[in-house]
Amino acid sequence: MKLTPLEIRKMDFSRSLRGYNPEEVRAFLETVADQIDILQRDVNDFSDNVVRLETRLADFQMMEKTLQETLLKAEESAHRSRADSQREAEITMREAEVEAQRILAEGRNASERLKTEILMLQDRRDSFIKKLKYLLQSQTDLIDVIEGNESGPETGQTGRAHGNDPTTVG
Secondary structure: OOOOHHHHHHOOOOOOOOOOOHHHHHHHHHHHHHHHHHHHHHHHHHHHHHHHHHHHHHHHHHHHHHHHHHHHHHHHHHHHHHHHHHHHHHHHHHHHHHHHHHHHHHHHHHHHHHHHHHHHHHHHHHHHHHHHHHHHHHHHHHHHHHHHHHHOHHHHHHHHHOOOOOOOOO
8 A cells, every 4th residue: 555645644544542742643643744745756757767867768768879870971972982983083094094005006197108208208318419410410511511512523523422412411
């Protein structure tokens, strides 16, 4: 049976001849009732504290769960970001290698064209030098012939003996 402080205060005992002193009993019951009243308030306060603390604990557990989920998502996002960056770097590297190969190929082609052009120019130079030498030789021969005609017919014969025809200058 659960007693309340009010029930203890209203408790009345029957009297007997040699019974307890009613005032002492009443004073004791009053003290017990006061103590039970204090204990009940304490129990109620503690119950309220327990409810409040349990609520805070639930809030903290919810926050912890949210933080763990957020941390997990952040780690996943960082991992994805790292993987994306690595893929992007690989693509950039491949593109740079392709571009470098293209530039090298263009350089090789340009080098080959220049070598071919140099060879052509060297051939043209050699041909020009040969023609110039022939022209100089034919002009020298022509001068010899002209000088020979002025000095006499014998020298004119020598100019033609070389096989040079002054009319076919080059």
